[in-house]
Amino acid sequence: MNKCEIITIANQKGGVGKTTTAVNLSASLAYKGKKVLLIDADPQSNATTSLGIYRNDVEFYLYHVLTDSKKLSQIIKKTDTKNLFLAPSNIGLVGFEKEFYNKRTQGRELILKKKIAEVTEDYDFIILDSPPALGPLTMNALSASDSVLIPIQCEFFALEGLAQLLSTIKMLKEQINPNLSIKGFLPTMYASQNNLAKQVIYDLSQHFDKYMFKDINSQNLTIPRSVKLAESPSFGKPILLYDMRSNGSIAYQNLAEAILQGV
Ligand code: ATP
Ligand code: MG
Secondary structure, eight states: OOOOEEEEEOOSSTTSSHHHHHHHHHHHHHHTTOOEEEEEOOTTOHHHHHTTOOGGGOSOOHHHHHTTSSOHHHHOEEOSSTTEEEEOOOGGGHHHHHHHHHOOOTTGGGHHHHHHHTTGGGOSEEEEEOOSSSSHHHHHHHHTOSEEEEEEESSTTTTTTHHHHHHHHHHHHHHTOTTOEEEEEEEESBOTTOHHHHHHHHHHHHHHGGGBOBOTTSOBOOOBOOHHHHHGGGGTOOHHHHOTTSHHHHHHHHHHHHHHTTO
């Protein structure tokens, strides 16, 4: 039987490359023949627009699923990338966060997990993009996942907040989702000529080598700083469709390969 793997892309720090990773990892897995559902669990809906899906194309969003007016399968959209499907989000998703805090009921972290359970048989991978906060949406995403992939921007404050994220993951594992594992840390926006970036990679591999993705040469896998990666969302395309041979595109294909090899 086909086992669906569910991965949340999370880091409560903003602008570290979560959405870029969610979109381009999803597209790269799809390109390698896997059937992939990307769930946009962020009210900013950057993953939705990055795939060229705009307000006029969509009637129902993740908000409608989380509030029981639609099934997840009813909101899923095809994308221009073969094998890649999207559960779109919009700003209305902030409404879910408000309702969450008003609900004192048990199990409010498991709402998304129940919705996802209805579609797991249809996909090889489900990737969730999460907002820059450890709030209800990120908690729901992590509670529904097998693992979490943490993009880390190669800059001075990179490791700040990582301890908090790791302790939240530990708490969540103890209390809600014992199966949650750390898929890996992914250094993003890496510029090899930048000494600070090199230092960040060095520090990460000193403390967390087992969480670093490796390329086929056993080197730490990093996502380069790339203008093409930054441009592609404005064309509504993953990097694979925008500039397949760019170094950013190749890096995300290598990440997909590392994940398929089961690191
Ligand atoms: P948020 O916390 O707001 O959801 P995020 O963590 O999802 O942000 P992204 O939206 O993926 O981060 O990236 C932030 C900005 O950096 C975007 O403008 C994006 O295009 C750009 N960016 C991401 N990765 C790269 C890269 N490797 N090279 C160059 N620019 C990048
Ligand atoms: Mg984002």
